[in-house]
Amino acid sequence: MVAEAILAIETSCDETAAAVVAHGTEILSSVVSSQVDLHARFGGVVPEIASRAHVELIGPVIADALGDAGVELRDLTAIAATSGPGLAGALLVGVSAAKALALVADLPYVGVNHLEAHCYAAWLEQPNLEPPLAVLVASGGHTLVVIFEGHANMRVVGQTVDDAAGEAFDKVARHLGLGYPGGPLIDRLARDGDPAAIAFPRAMPGEPDFSFSGLKTAVVQHRRRDPDGAIADVAASFQEAVVDQLVDKLVRAADEAGASTLVLGGGVAANSRLRARVAEVAEATGRAAFLPPPDLCTDNAAMIAATAWWRLQSDGPTPLDAGVNPSLSIT
Amino acid sequence: MFILGMDTATSQVGVAIGDSADGGGVLAEVLIAGDRRHAEQLAPAIQHVCDESGVRLDQLGAIAVGIGPGLFTGLRVGVTTAKVMAQALGIPVVSASSLDLIAAPPALLEEGHAHALVVPVIDARRREVFSARYRVVPGGVQREGDYTVGSVEDLIADLQAGSEHVLLAGDGVTRYREQFAGLDRSEMAGPEFEYPSVAALVQLAAGRVEREEFVQPWDVHPMYLRESDAELHWETPR
Numbered sequence: 111m112v113a114e115a116i117l118a119i120e121t122s123c124d125e126t127a128a129a130v131v132a133h134g135t136e137i138l139s140s141v142v143s144s145q146v147d148l149h150a151r152f153g154g155v156v157p158e159i160a161s162r163a164h165v166e167l168i169g170p171v172i173a174d175a176l177g178d179a180g181v182e183l184r185d186l187t188a189i190a191a192t193s194g195p196g197l198a199g200a201l202l203v204g205v206s207a208a209k210a211l212a213l214v215a216d217l218p219y220v221g222v223n224h225l226e227a228h229c230y231a232a233w234l235e236q237p238n239l240e241p242p243l244a245v246l247v248a249s250g251g252h253t254l255v256v257i258f259e260g261h262a263n264m265r266v267v268g269q270t271v272d273d274a275a276g277e278a279f280d281k282v283a284r285h286l287g288l289g290y291p292g293g294p295l296i297d298r299l300a301r302d303g304d305p306a307a308i309a310f311p312r313a314m315p316g317e318p319d320f321s322f323s324g325l326k327t328a329v330v331q332h333r334r335r336d337p338d339g340a341i342a343d344v345a346a347s348f349q350e351a352v353v354d355q356l357v358d359k360l361v362r363a364a365d366e367a368g369a370s371t372l373v374l375g376g377g378v379a380a381n382s383r384l385r386a387r388v389a390e391v392a393e394a395t396g397r398a399a400f401l402p403p404p405d406l407c408t409d410n411a412a413m414i415a416a417t418a419w420w421r422l423q424s425d426g427p428t429p430l431d432a433g434v435n436p437s438l439s440i441t
Numbered sequence: 442m443f444i445l446g447m448d449t450a451t452s453q454v455g456v457a458i459g460d461s462a463d464g465g466g467v468l469a470e471v472l473i474a475g476d477r478r479h480a481e482q483l484a485p486a487i488q489h490v491c492d493e494s495g496v497r498l499d500q501l502g503a504i505a506v507g508i509g510p511g512l513f514t515g516l517r518v519g520v521t522t523a524k525v526m527a528q529a530l531g532i533p534v535v536s537a538s539s540l541d542l543i544a545a546p547p548a549l550l551e552e553g554h555a556h557a558l559v560v561p562v563i564d565a566r567r568r569e570v571f572s573a574r575y576r577v578v579p580g581g582v583q584r585e586g587d588y589t590v591g592s593v594e595d596l597i598a599d600l601q602a603g604s605e606h607v608l609l610a611g612d613g614v615t616r617y618r619e620q621f622a623g624l625d626r627s628e629m630a631g632p633e634f635e636y637p638s639v640a641a642l643v644q645l646a647a648g649r650v651e652r653e654e655f656v657q658p659w660d661v662h663p664m665y666l667r668e669s670d671a672e673l674h675w676e677t678p679r
């Protein structure tokens with residue numbers, strides 16, 4: 111008997127994931143089956159392809175998560191799944207699977223907010239973080255700053271008004287002919303470039319919200335003017351403009367909320383330049399920086415299980431007639 | 442042996458529980474039409490048929506599921522639920538085409554006249570329909586040819602070219618009622634035959650379980666009939 115463990119499922123985008131986490135902090139297993147190869151030729155996630163792949167992968171991924179953790183369904187406390195935000199057809203697969211398990215094992219079902227879960231990824235590694243925390247969640251699908259005041263008590267203080275940061279990386283990488291996904295490719299290329307070579311715009315200065323679509327346009331225009339310029343310089347300068355904006359809004363939010371800890375989440379949090387800059391700015395402003403390892407930053411089900419653990423205590427189970435919400439926000 | 446059947450390939454959520462010892466006789470059934478809230482309605486419907494029949498999920502011997510063709514998102518709710526439940530319970534799955542489940546109810550034929558063919562038609566959106574042809578044989582129907590997707594006009598032209606009496610059923614017929622009304626030698630089945638029959642599913646599954654014609658949960662795949670490439674929507678993940 112494993113005490114108080116939750117099995118969670120994550121299928122909001124292009125990762126099919128399941129994990130078993132005890133007490134909201136102890137990861138007993140975490141399985142992530144990435145579909146990145148299925149989507150690479152399209153240069154982005156194709157919803158229908160993602161949904162079809164989830165149906166095929168969900169059974170084996172659940173079996174692996176239970177097997178790796180060495181637990182049986184009947185040992186568990188609850189079954190959780192991401193219920194939003196995300197791709198509607200993709201979310202439906204995970205939620206249907208979780209409800210099916212909840213019915214079979216007669217366990218409570220918990221629908222989890224994917225954005226809250228990105229904030230909770232930090233708790234998995236560091237359960238003693240002192241709120242309020244200023245959390246930057248940046249990925250291919252979302253870019254926002256959340257103030258984490260306490261369990262089940264979070265508020266969004268800024269978000270992107272157009273593209274997500276990761277989307278900007280993907281679009282610029284495609285424009286530069288680098289491939290997909292763009293984040294890691296630009297990160298690597300930028301190491302050989304000069305981040306100060308090109309003065310790309312920093313959008314919405316002084317505002318809490320983000321904007322990245324103008325930056326992408328600026329890169330395209332620059333390339334038109336200077337088609338033979340070093341592409342590593344373009345990558346480094348573009349990345350610097352993104353990171354500047356991300357760090358700027360995160361620190362601004364931390365100042366306003368009196369948060370003494372900076373936390374990162376989302377796929378873009380795996381960017382080496384962003385990690386270095388957040389560590390630097392934390393040091394310079396007398397704050398702590400908590401940067402979860404990249405596999406907890408990118409989409410995973412362990413963070414869903416951790417969130418479900420706290421939500422189960424504050425809100426109780428989610429009724430079985432609850433659906434999915436593709437545009438769910440943090441409230 | 443108890444069998445749980447479900448089909449969510451159309452705008453209906455259908456769930457039934459039956460007993461194979463009784464030839465697949467239905468003990469309890471839930472049919473919810475028109476909402477397209479499959480993910481919300483399916484789990485409570487399963488709970489309801491269990492409560493109603495007094496059968497616990499761990500007493501099931503097999504799960505039967507309609508695998509489409511039909512609405513992609515709805516279809517995946519049923520197929521995922523059936524697969525994952527069967528995997529967790531360690532029992533096999535009987536899968537059936539949702540078109541078969543429209544053509545299968547014995548009452549469908551009793552109602553009609555001397556039809557030679559039964560043609561179930563499921564709305565596929567974009568002015569297309571999923572369909573198949575079933576020849577009326579002693580004791581039921583037998584499918585002829587493949588499951589297809591195509592325009593309403595092509596299906597009607599095809600049927601018009603034949604000389605056989607046709608019984609039409611399904612939500613595709615309802616949706617394109619006026620076009621189908623122009624088809625000679627045809628009749629439309631009543632509204633009770635608009636959606637895949639889960640009672641027929643449980644019955645059909647009882648026979649197949651008997652003959653061990655089932656598959657393991659990981660071998661259950663939705664029948665899409667359309668390439669996903671055709672469905673490309675360059676939508677941004679959120």
Ligand SMILES: [Zn+2]
Binds near residue numbers: 224251377408
């Ligand atoms: Zn995410």
